Amino acid sequence: MPTAIPSMMTAPGRLRFGGLGLLLLTLTGCGDSAPAQNAGPPPRPVQVTTVAFRPSEADRTFVGVIRARRESDLSFRVGGKVVQRLVDVGDRVKAGQVIARMDPEDLRLELQSAEAEFSAARANLAQTTSEDKRYSTLTQRGFASTADQERKGLAKEEAVGRLDRAQRALDLARNKLAYADLVSTVDGVVVSTSAEPGQVVSSGQTVARVAPLDEKEAVVALPETALALARASEARVTLWAEPGRGIPAKLRELSPQADATTRTYAARFSLEGADDTVALGMTATVTLRPAGTAQVASLPLSAVFDKGLGPHVFVVDPASKAIAARPVAVVGYTDRAVLVAGGLSTGESVVAMGAQTLEPGRVVRTVSAQ
Template sequence: MKDTIARPSYRLVLLAVCAALSACGAREPAEPPPRPAPAVEVRPDADPAVWTAPGVIAAPESTPLSFRQAGLILRRHAGLGDAVRAGQVLAELDPGPWRQNLESAQARHQAAREALDVAERQWRRDQAQGREGLIAQAQAEQTRAQLARARAEFEQSRQALAHARDQMAYTRLAAGHDGVIVAEQAWTGQNVAAGQPVYTLAWGDGLEAVVDLPERRVAEIEPGQAAEVEPVARPGARLAARVREVARAADPANLGFRVKLRLDSVDPALRLGMTATVRFRAPGAAGARYTLPATALFHREDRPAVWVVGADGALALRPVEVAAYGADTVTISAGIEPGQVVLAQGAHTVSEGQRVQAVPYQPHAAAPGGDGR
């Protein structure tokens, strides 16, 4: 009886084991892990067409201010960095000597005026007596000559008085424009010659950047050319500018060619005299470029492309534009962006959507499981 009861249970166990083994055999095999794939991160090339030069922020115009005559500076009313208005008096000469000249000119002019009045009255009397035949013709001619001489002396005195007044006015140095004093060249108590600079006034609308370029660079610059200005006081700020003027001759002091660039907009933080870095681009230079290993390039229907590795390791084919081919590199000008990861080897051994594990690219190393192209 015991054997009869145990035999069915044994059969049930065997059936359960066979069913389990059959289920295991029908299960799909596990997905293999992503294969390692050499890859590189996209980084922009250093652009050899872009070069820099040191510059200075300046006003469009700069004018030296000087007295029109020599003298002793008695007072100064402005200093370095002051903003001034047109017509504002900036400095004065000792007016003593010129005041004496003015007083003498005024006295001579008054005497000449009185002499002219006497000569005119005498001429009118002689004319009346001459019509009545009371004086000789010679007397009338002599009176007319005296009148002419009196008129000439009066005119000379008038001009001398105007000159003396101008000299007196020239003892005051005034600003010709609204602007900023950017240099001082003479001081109170100093004797200056006529035309000797006392101040330098910067004026004009807007701001400019001024650079001195060597002769090997100035040939690449032309008026209207675009550039960027980065003030040292504002790192990272790129201000758009255009070349306004290129000097036709070198400065004898430094043998540099002066180039002036007009800023498209004025930054309120800028001050005259600030230093800056000016970035030039040669005319016709291209934008950003990216150099990759030649083995990264793939062609689909005769159009160049590269495999971009996604964040999850999935591959996506991206059409690109090739700017240049090197011995073992290719330069891409469009189609990829900085920071993307691109398959560097085995481009012909993978497919769209395939997952890979990006590993650092080692030049001249064969691609795993591929032909190394």
């Protein structure tokens, strides 16, 4: 006979539990434990931008060159043959130092001629003076006519004038001989030479150019659209040789007429406190910053929201990554940004997109915005 399966039913509607039934009940009871506690929403990823304040009006830069404020063209005051040039380009000179020498032979002969003429004029004066006295005495005694006495007196006056002219000619000849040595009139550096030994130069022809080093300037060419900016801006000069160094500058001279070729205006900016490291001829960049320009931060348009309490932004706390709403002062808009003048500090992180969908206190995961 087939083995009978033990029935779990002892009576209608009643179950009979064995060891297997107890195991099933135990497993069912374990599934009814209390649900795990809610850990909260995960950090929401948001794009952020870093606050950086800059002038509301962009600076303008112009390339120029370092020059001395004054340059002296040195030349002989008389013409002649150059026999010696004692300096070269780049040499430092002192006031009174000899720059070049001219052949003095002709000037020395001219001086000797003037000295001889002066001696003759002095002797002539002595003779005419003696004759004038003698004829004056003879006229008083009646031995000479008044006309003769007057002629002697006029001869004496002429001799006085001749001696005076000879004295002037002698002084001029001495000066000319002294002009044979060309001396510097200022302390500075020789920036150019234009005469060589053996060359015959005329009076006033430039032999050397000396630039004083006490005042230096940056010379730039400005377009006509930048003239008003140059007059009303703060200027700063940087050298290509030292790009990290800025030298305060001030507009000293602006040409009233444009250059006929370039149609630009020459502007000279004097440098304040320029030392010997600022050499003449260096390439410089003049930066013009409008005076009184406000500092503003440029933020994306989507970073600012207004829920009836004025413009706000969400600032991300660097430690907790929680966001907080902060009011800001908006001063203007561009096609892609909003300009903020107050309420933020440089270096803070601001939510750049989706600020309208966030709530204060929300923890976020930041991603830098492009």
